Amino acid sequence: MDPVRTCIGCRARAPRSSLMRVVLRDSQVVTDVSAVLPGRGAWLHPTLECFHLADRRRAFARALKAVGPVDPSEVENRLNGTVIPHE
Structure with a gap:
């Protein structure tokens, strides 16, 4: 059974399989496609609606326990289809 x-x-x-994991890398929120990157992760439906909410x-900052502002633009670009997956 899926967590x-x-x-x-x-x-x-x-279910975890229907969500996208994101992690924080140097104040940049990035998608963790394979869900194996180290650090605290947060889960998000892979839709622009959930991203905007x-x-x-x-x-993002609250779930990832960030100190200071975070930049989620990489996640938005991936959801818009403007980022080529690198993983």
């Missing part, structure tokens, strides 16, 4: 995680955007619980609520 259940909570989306930081819509706050709905969903999380961004508006400042959920």
